[in-house]
Amino acid sequence: MKLLNAIKTINIFQKKEPLIPLYTKWGKEIDYRHVLEEYPRPYLKRDNYLNLNGFWQYSITTTKCYPQYFHNKILVPFSPESLLSQVNKQLKPDEYLWYQRFVILEKKPNTRLILHFGAVDQIAEIYVNHEKIYCHVGGYLPFEVDITKYINNGINDFTVCVQDKSDHSYHAKGKQRLKRGGMYYTAQSGIWQTVWLEEVPEVYIKDVKIVPDFDNDEISMTIIFNQASDQLIKVKIEDEEEISFSSTGKIIDKKIKITNKKPWSPDTPYLYTLTITTNNDKVDSYFAMRTFTIENDKDNIPRVCLNHKPIFMHGVLDQGYWSDGLYTAPSDKALVYDIETIKKLGFNTIRKHIKIETARWYYHCDRLGIIVWQDMVNSGSPYHPLIVTYLPTLFKSLRKRTSDKHHYLLARNDKTNRQEFINECKETINYLSHFPCISTWVLFNEGWGQFDTVELTKYLRTLDPTRLIDSASGWFDQNCGDFRSEHYYFDKPKIIPDKRAFVISEYGGYAYQVKDHVSTKNIYGYQNYDSKEQFQKEYQELLNSTIFPLIEKGLCGAIYTQLSDIEDEINGLLTYDREVCKLDIDK
Missing domain, CATH: 3.20.20.80 (Glycosidases)
Structure with a gap:
């Protein structure tokens, strides 16, 4: 064992240096009017959505009382601790970060409005027109709220209140630390993935699950609606015949044969696209035909296999x-x-x-x-x-x-x-x-x-x-x-x-x-x-x-x-700003 190298990683007494501002080339070129505008949910895509990234007003308070004023701007979806947020301030465990944005909306008959958050770290309360409508705990997973009955015709006030106890609690924290250093990094908080609005019909497809059965050349599809109703469902997979069937349930399971299987692999990452149409809804999705297994080789050694071939x-x-x-x-x-x-x-x-x-x-x-x-x-x-x-x-x-x-x-x-x-x-x-x-x-x-x-x-x-x-x-x-x-x-x-x-x-x-x-x-x-x-x-x-x-x-x-340097930890193949690759790619 390289004992001296191991001892050097124990950084209990190492002085914590302040971070030097370091931008990536994409950060230098960011357009504040068009921030991460790509469709945020590629596996369940509709034609319409309203991206709410961009500047929001914010306030940081020491109590949970609704702020009287929002004087400052933050660039969503960047956490306040980041350079790109334009805030560059650490949210403390006993503080509350409030976001506010006004959105003009039109109430339409037989439609719903779904408000999506890609991720908010760590505890988020959602308000629409000053009414608290939802609370989500957990900083890494997406969540959504049906805001249909809370909106007005015209101007609407969207407010989010965030508390992040970071490594001072038992909640999921990853490598975040309020006292960063060594193999632990700056704690971040608040909205850090895209916020967006989606207009859907009264009865709509909430999710689609597609599980490939590689060996039998078929997929198992589960379509999940927000509520049960009579539906005529049509499924069109590229290069396959369209199929249609009726259903009255909330969750529908269907097996579909794939007649010309094209396996997915790193060398040939083939994706099948498909469209699902119902009475009033339409979504696009995709899947791949592949299977991961562990199989013994000729010497009885377990091997990881992709599509039954060792990899x-x-x-x-x-x-x-x-x-x-x-x-x-x-x-x-x-x-x-x-x-x-x-x-x-x-x-x-x-x-x-x-x-x-x-x-x-x-x-x-x-x-x-x-x-x-x-x-x-x-x-x-x-x-x-x-x-x-x-x-x-x-x-x-x-x-x-x-x-x-x-x-x-x-x-x-x-x-x-x-x-x-x-x-x-x-x-x-x-x-x-x-x-x-x-x-x-x-x-x-x-x-x-x-x-x-x-x-x-x-x-x-x-x-x-x-x-x-x-x-x-x-x-x-x-x-x-x-x-x-x-x-x-x-x-x-x-x-x-x-x-x-x-x-x-x-x-x-x-x-x-x-x-x-x-x-x-x-x-x-x-x-x-x-x-x-x-x-x-x-x-x-x-x-x-x-x-x-x-x-x-x-x-x-x-x-x-690892892939890139991160703060003190400079053992990446790329620098933290992604400007330099430490290896020669051509070799």
Whole structure:
């Protein structure tokens, strides 16, 4: 073990440097009149929507009383802590962030107005014309409100009140910290994904679920309406005959044969488009024909397979942070740039780490051909670093022998805390199961808030039996799930024999600081290099001499840390502003 490098990552006494303003090229070019205007829900698309991104008025208060005045402007959907919000101020746990915007609307007969929020961190109360109509808890998932009966003809007052306790509560927090530093980053709050209005008929399609049955050349489609009624439903899949059927239910299940199957893969990411038409509604969607399985090879070694063909998941860890937008990408083009760059560097997989992205990010992975491992966002009471970080890093025997029934040690002593995580797992899978690119659910990472892993793995399997599960990434393995999943930063990776597929779900973390492209003077990484040439040499040596030779012995996937620098942590393949790639793409 490289003990000195491991010790250097313990930054308890490191001075916290103020962040240096650092913009991406997309942030520099942002048009405040046209902010993230692309359709926000590609898997269920209608012809009409009203984007509410742009400048809202805001006020920060120390009480929950409705503010008398909103004097300041914030650029939605960027959190107030970000540069692009034009606020650049940290919301504290005992403060309330109020947003206000006036919208001119027309009440129409036989229609409904649905107000959508992509994500609001962390507790959001929604007001229409000063009347509180909804409260949502949880900073990472979308929610919607039917505001039809609350609106007026003409001017309407939309107000949102947000409280974010960040890492001072047990709610989902990811890598956010009010006292940032090292591997933890600036806490962000408030609205951070697109806000939009949608006009729908009185009876409308609320959701569509499409599950491919690759082996039988068919799909299982579930159409969910907002209420039961008599409906004539027509489904037109490209290159297939239109089918029609009647229904009176709220939830309709239908199997549809695919006559000319075109498999999805990173090399050929084919997406089928389809249109569903009902009495008064029409939506567009898409799906892919693919299946992820684990099958033994001729030597009886478990292998990850895509469409029954072995595939090595050569991946990179992506935490989805931006130097000017924090959780929010400055533009849709920025999202595409990251994914396309990852593919150009030779990767076929992204591990989306401790964050849920905007729907458009997953859509781009679907259409560009990138496999995604999706982490559940960690939560729980404050963690014990000695238990979940330092001891497992130094003493590998603890990784396997530690039980997750020690709820207090793993920050899960509170039953409400545990139940909220279970509920959010269900909501996460319900939301993200729309996207074919996702192959794997990652339940827990390095023991952060880990509990009852065996039971929860079984539960996730009932929610989605079509994808793989990494139950415990890094350590505290409970001998369940589809993978034996290890992290290697300070010692040489090796195969650990197991009946499950073996993956290295984190490794690397090599740090190289590029002058004028950093947001802090601190350097945090797992091995530091002073030149680009040295960084590239060691990176290639790691892949060619250590990682790739393990494939023949049973390695099924490996996730390099990480895509981009983030604040102190400069172990990215890209700089935090995405201006410099530390590798030569052509090589």
